[in-house]
Amino acid sequence: MTGNGAIELIAVSKYYGSTIAVKSIDLKIPAGAYCCLIGPSGCGKTTTLRMIAGHEVISEGDLLIGQRNVTELPPVKRGTAMMFQNYALFPHMTCAENVAFGLRMQGVSPAERAERATEMLARVHMEKFADRKPDQLSGGQQQRIALARALITQPEVLLLDEPLSALDPFLRARMRDELRRLQQDLGITFVHVTHAQDEALALSDMVVVMEDGVIRQQGSPEEIFNRPRSRFIANFMGGQNIFKGRVTRADATATIIERGPDQFVLPVHGDAKTGEDLEFTIRTDLIGLAQEIPAGAEQCQIPVEITTVEYLGLWVRIVATTIDGKDITLMKTESEFRRAPVRRKEKFIAYWEPEHAHVLA
Numbered sequence: 001m002t003g004n005g006a007i008e009l010i011a012v013s014k015y016y017g018s019t020i021a022v023k024s025i026d027l028k029i030p031a032g033a034y035c036c037l038i039g040p041s042g043c044g045k046t047t048t049l050r051m052i053a054g055h056e057v058i059s060e061g062d063l064l065i066g067q068r069n070v071t072e073l074p075p076v077k078r079g080t081a082m083m084f085q086n087y088a089l090f091p092h093m094t095c096a097e098n099v100a101f102g103l104r105m106q107g108v109s110p111a112e113r114a115e116r117a118t119e120m121l122a123r124v125h126m127e128k129f130a131d132r133k134p135d136q137l138s139g140g141q142q143q144r145i146a147l148a149r150a151l152i153t154q155p156e157v158l159l160l161d162e163p164l165s166a167l168d169p170f171l172r173a174r175m176r177d178e179l180r181r182l183q184q185d186l187g188i189t190f191v192h193v194t195h196a197q198d199e200a201l202a203l204s205d206m207v208v209v210m211e212d213g214v215i216r217q218q219g220s221p222e223e224i225f226n227r228p229r230s231r232f233i234a235n236f237m238g239g240q241n242i243f244k245g246r247v248t249r250a251d252a253t254a255t256i257i258e259r260g261p262d263q264f265v266l267p268v269h270g271d272a273k274t275g276e277d278l279e280f281t282i283r284t285d286l287i288g289l290a291q292e293i294p295a296g297a298e299q300c301q302i303p304v305e306i307t308t309v310e311y312l313g314l315w316v317r318i319v320a321t322t323i324d325g326k327d328i329t330l331m332k333t334e335s336e337f338r339r340a341p342v343r344r345k346e347k348f349i350a351y352w353e354p355e356h357a358h359v360l361a
C-alpha cells in the first residue's frame with residue numbers, strides 16, 4: 001500500500017440548516033496512526049468521520065489526505081474506505097463476492113479479483129468461508145468480511161464507524177486485538193469512531209475527544225487518561241476523582257489549595273492565582289487508606305468513612321465519603337484488598353502522593 005495516509009482537517013465545519021454539528025475543527029492525523037474519535041452522543045464524531053469519507057459535504061474548511069486537497073472529491077477518489085456499524089454486506093453475494101466487490105467496480109479482471117479476494121480473506125482468517133452467504137456467519141465473522149471488503153481496494157485510510165458495537169463483550173475484546181494487529185501489519189491510517197472509552201484507550205495512537213462539535217482534547221491514550229485537560233474530559237474518560245478548592249498559595253515552590261478545613265498541596269502550577277478556585281484530579285487507583293495520617297501526607301489526605309465495597313473480580317471498588325458528603329472512589333486490585341480489607345462504616349484517612357495530583361485547566 002503505497003502513498004501517504006496523513007489526514008488534515010483545517011477549520012472544518014458542518015451545518016445542517018441552523019444546527020452546527022461540527023464547529024471549525026483543526027486536526028492532524030499522522031500517516032499510519034490509529035486514531036479514535038470519541039465523545040458523548042451528538043458531539044459530531046460520526047459527522048467528522050463521514051466528512052473525511054466524503055459521505056457528507058464539508059460546509060466550510062479544507063480536508064487534506066496525503067497532502068492532497070480532497071474537499072471536493074467524491075469518496076472513491078479520496079483513497080479512503082469505510083466500514084459501517086452494521087457491516088452493510090450484500091446478502092445475495094457470497095463472502096468472496098462481497099470482498100471482491102470493490103475490485104469489480106474498478107473493472108479488475110475476474111481472475112485477479114478472485115486471487116486478491118482469497119488473499120484478503122486469508123488476512124482476516126476467513127478463507128474457509130469464501131462460499132458462504134453473510135446470513136450463514138456469526139457477527140464476528142460478518143465483521144471480518146466487512147473489513148476485508150473495505151481493505152481490498154488498498155485504501156490509504158480506513159474509516160470505521162462504531163465497528164465493534166454490535167458484538168458481545170468477549171468478541172469485542174478479541175476483534176479489538178485483531179483490528180489493532182491488522183492496522184499495524186498494513187501500516188495504513190485507521191480513524192475509528194467509538195463511544196467506548198476502553199476501546200479508544202486500547203486501540204489508539206491518538207485519541208480525539210469531542211464535545212458539542214469541537215475537539216476538547218487530543219493526545220496519546222496515556223495523556224488523555226492521566227492528564228485530562230478539563231472536568232469534562234476527566235469525567236468522560238473516567239478513573240479519576242475530582243476535587244475543588246481555593247488557592248491559598250501559588251509560587252515557584254508550591255501550589256496549595258484549601259477545601260473546608262483541609263489544605264492540599266499540589267504540583268506547582270504556573271497558572272494558579274491566590275484566591276481563585278482550582279480543580280485537581282487523583283486517579284482512583286492511586287488513593288490509599290490508612291488508620292493514621294502517613295508521614296509526609298499531611299497536606300494530601302482527607303478523613304473518610306467507607307460507604308460502599310463492591311467486589312468486581314480483579315478489582316474491588318470502594319466508595320469512601322468525606323465529612324462534608326463528597327464521595328471518593330478507590331479501586332484496589334483484589335489481592336491488595338485481601339491484604340487490607342475494609343468494611344462499610346469503617347473510618348480511615350484517604351491519602352495520595354502529592355505528585356499524583358493533576359491540576360485541571
Ligand SMILES: Nc1ncnc2c1ncn2[C@@H]1O[C@H](COP(=O)(O)OP(=O)(O)OP(=O)(O)O)[C@@H](O)[C@H]1O
Binds near residue numbers: 016042043046
Ligand atoms: N442529517 C442531519 N440533519 C440534521 N442534523 C444532523 C444530521 N446528522 C447529524 N445531525 C446533528 O449533528 C450533531 C452531530 O451528530 P453526529 O451524528 O455527528 O454525532 P455523534 O457524536 O456521532 O453521535 P452518536 O454517538 O449519537 O452517533 C447532532 O446534534 C445531530 O443531531
